[in-house]
Amino acid sequence: MKFIDKDLLSVQEARILMEHAGEAKTALALYTQEKLDRCLWAMLEAIRGCLKELAVESAEETGYGNWQDKYRKNCLVWNQMSQSLKGMRCVGLVEENPGSKTAKIGVPLGIIAALVPATSPVSTTLFLAAISVKSGNAVVFAPHPRAGRTVQKTVKLLAMAAEAAGLPQGAVSCLGTVGKEGTAALMGHPLTSLVINTGVPGLLKACRESGKPLICGGIGPSPVFIERTADVKRAVGYIIASRSFDCGTLAAAEQYVVADRQAAAEAKREMLSQGAYFMNEEEEARLIGLLGPNGSRETEYMGKTAVWLAQKAGFPVPEDTKVLVSQQTYITDFNPYSGALLCPVLVFYIEDDWMYACEKCMELLVNESCGHTLVIHSENEDVIRQFMLKKPVGRILVNTPAAFGAMGVTTDLFPSMTLGGLTAGLGITSDNVSPMNLVYMRNAAWGVREIPGPEAFDDGGTGRMEAVRAGADMSADQNAAAVRDENRKEDTLDVAGLLKAVLRHLED
Missing domain, CATH: 3.40.605.10 (Aldehyde Dehydrogenase; Chain A, domain 1)
Incomplete structure (x- = not known):
């Protein structure tokens, strides 16, 4: 029986492919x-x-x-x-x-x-x-x-x-x-x-x-903020459609929902009516036990439906359930939802206003989603602008589903399956790769002007340089005359300064 080292075979094949590619x-x-x-x-x-x-x-x-x-x-x-x-x-x-x-x-x-x-x-x-x-x-x-x-x-x-x-x-x-x-x-x-x-x-x-x-x-677990002026029903529909698509495996799909307190109750009602299931503490513990705690992930449970996950974890959910939701208050050091969950699971937070929500999103971006994608649903242009300017993130999406907006389906970003992020400082771009x-x-570049004369490099005074710049379009004679005028002005100033110094000396 012949033994073939798969690793060595893979390396050899890689070298051959690279030679042909060369x-x-x-x-x-x-x-x-x-x-x-x-x-x-x-x-x-x-x-x-x-x-x-x-x-x-x-x-x-x-x-x-x-x-x-x-x-x-x-x-x-x-x-x-x-x-x-x-x-x-x-x-x-x-x-x-x-x-x-x-x-x-x-x-x-x-x-x-x-x-x-x-x-x-x-x-x-x-x-x-x-x-x-x-x-x-x-x-x-x-x-x-x-x-x-x-x-x-x-x-x-x-x-x-x-x-x-x-x-x-x-x-x-x-x-x-x-x-x-x-x-x-x-x-x-x-x-x-x-x-x-x-x-x-x-x-x-x-x-x-x-x-x-x-x-x-x-793959970034994207935060999404539902601000009080948002069309909440539309926002929730986008979030659930994005998070449940292909069982939650799209790169930029929402993982954290941060709701403005004034919109939170409506958001929760809409989520329940559109296929979300909010887990109680016991059910949540069972799910975390299934998926793996504190960021570790059991790959066999990724890319599965919400109903399949719930059944596997041992608790019943309605057959039309699209996403499982955990309502949380704080982000702790021991966070079972840190890192990307490639399955239809959402974490739901409530904050008093957009400023607190802004801080929550910052914390999620820095600690967990590595600056990939952030979504905001709002009709308040000032709030949207604050999020655009402040967030350490590769792309900010407004009033659109994260998974489809990020890959350019519902936005005019370049349509891409490779979404650059800020993951641990790696990568040379945060673009939608094209x-x-x-x-x-x-x-x-073609030459469009002659080499400047020596006076252009004289650092004897700003006035002289300004004269040279101002005379860029003059003829050679006009330019030289302008420089002589500047020299005379400087000489006059020097004489006046000298006379003042002599008078002060005589007074002393």
Whole structure:
């Protein structure tokens, strides 16, 4: 019986994939935007008819969420990529300004090492492949072990279609032997230009140790504030729809509801009427016992419905329950809800006014959600502005559901499955990641003025410099005359100062 070391095999495969990606990178450097776009549209067309099948497979393989919501998510991403990437220029001449005689040329970064989560494997893979090809980069995927088969199938479909349209082999590829060692080898490879970690927190340390530039698309348990002027019914509907979608696995979905006291009673009534179940102390203790206390999470209970969780924890809830809610007063050091809960569970707080709510949200952002996303429901523009200016967060959403607003479905943010955050100081951007995050800009500029004369560098006095600046449009003779006038003024001032000093000396 032959023994095969899976870890070594994964590392070796990673090295081979990176070598092929390196060859593809050289070829892609010569591609025009138009040629890249032909490959992109071929990818999108090829996978369009497989989105439902892949949604079913991903739900079955991972055990997270439900295939219906995953199919909706796949379709949303497909539609968004088709619309938002059309006409966008990322490489070559991106911008030209005849007035200032400047230009910007987009240059691909090279090779992207992309880490794909188990929660949204198909939509994330489709998104990252699309923006990589659009921006002329090669991309090598490292799937979460729980989603390896689904990601590999998705990448194979995309790569075959793109290569048939002219993309070089190796430009879109995926680890077949999935393991931490292989993923680490991808990230730390000398040819790797950028690492994108979309919602794989267990590999953040390895990402940091790779020494490569990192885009960290984190999963943030987002606070949402319902202010007293809000349309409470609409706000609650958005919150529950967002939190329950795909069993609470979307990156920016609300986890903490902070209600203004004047709106709290109505908010609670609406939550109850729209599918929320408020747990008592015993039920809550049972749920925490199931999920794991103080931030530790049992992954087998992530991505499950509220009804399933309640049954597993041992207490009954109505069959139409969409979210489980724990009403809390304080944020304690021992907080069982710290960190992201990838399941339809909400924590409900009540604060006296928007200023106290502001402090509560700050505490939640700093201590628990790592500055990912914050939502406010309000019609008070002053309060909204205060939240916009003060919160240490990657994105603030107003009167919209967090999960859909953050990924650009219900807002005009760039449609993205990789939402940059401020997670533990990691990552180089808090943007909704786009193809423009995968290129650097080469600047070109034409000369528009002559070299300034020596007088422009004379620091003998501000008056002289102002004269030079004021005379920037004068002829050479006029400019020289202006400088001589300034010199005479300074000389006059010097003489007057000297006479005053002599008179003071005589008086003494």
